[in-house]
Amino acid sequence: MRGIDEDSGEFRGPSRSQQRREALDVLELGRKLSELTDAQLERLPVPESLLPHIRETRRITSHIAHKRQLAFLAKQMRREEDEVLDAIRDALDESGDAARREVAAMHRAEAWRDRLLDEGDTALGAFIDAHPTADRQQLRQLVRNALDERKRNKPPRAYRELFRAIRELVVDAQEG
The missing domain is CATH 1.10.60.30 (PSPTO4464-like domains)
Structure with missing residues (x-):
């Protein structure tokens, strides 16, 4: 059960709102990646396992199907380590290193x-x-x-x- 641990007084995990914000951040990152060209993707530290999903998201043009594929891409991205996603964000960020x-x-x-x-x-x-x-x-x-x-x-x-x-x-x- 989430909330505060009665014995130690510490939070047991991130709140549902925090989890949703993090999931929406990953979804937005997936949207940005799907809008890039192949040449731009090559310059980013994107794992090989995500590239087919990004290309498939780019290929689908029907609104609802594209949205569903984008959600699937975000799900695949959430399986990656936080450091990998942070490296991609930094490479995408124009003010990044x-x-x-x-x-x-x-x-x-x-x-x-x-x-x-x-x-x-x-x-x-x-x-x-x-x-x-x-x-x-x-x-x-x-x-x-x-x-x-x-x-x-x-x-x-x-x-x-x-x-x-x-x-x-x-x-x-x-x-x-």
Whole structure:
């Protein structure tokens, strides 16, 4: 029986209202997960056992059936450890640590790209020193192509490729 233990005076467990609030929080988390794309889901620490349920929830479009599937997803999620759900919430939270690290890596990559385009080989040498696994020849070619695109007022294809290559190296260095 719930309530207060007569011998010790302590609560025996969470109240029914608290249990309901926690269940609704998990349901809301499940709704957020089902609205994400596959690429966004891959970046989150979602257990493999939940991925088929998330995809099935996304696939169903009928209102009542979707609601029922979402409730089933929440039930499956409540079976997971609290730490797993907290890690997913933190990764989803834009003010969370994972989002901050990702934004910081993106800003570093942008700064390196601009520096490479402005300073040329001196910046490339500094970048290679900071990231020894980088392919000097590929980066030099991308910088050359990006500068050529800028000069000819062409679409910034190489400019974006340069950013992707730099971001990949920056993220690898951050994780390593």
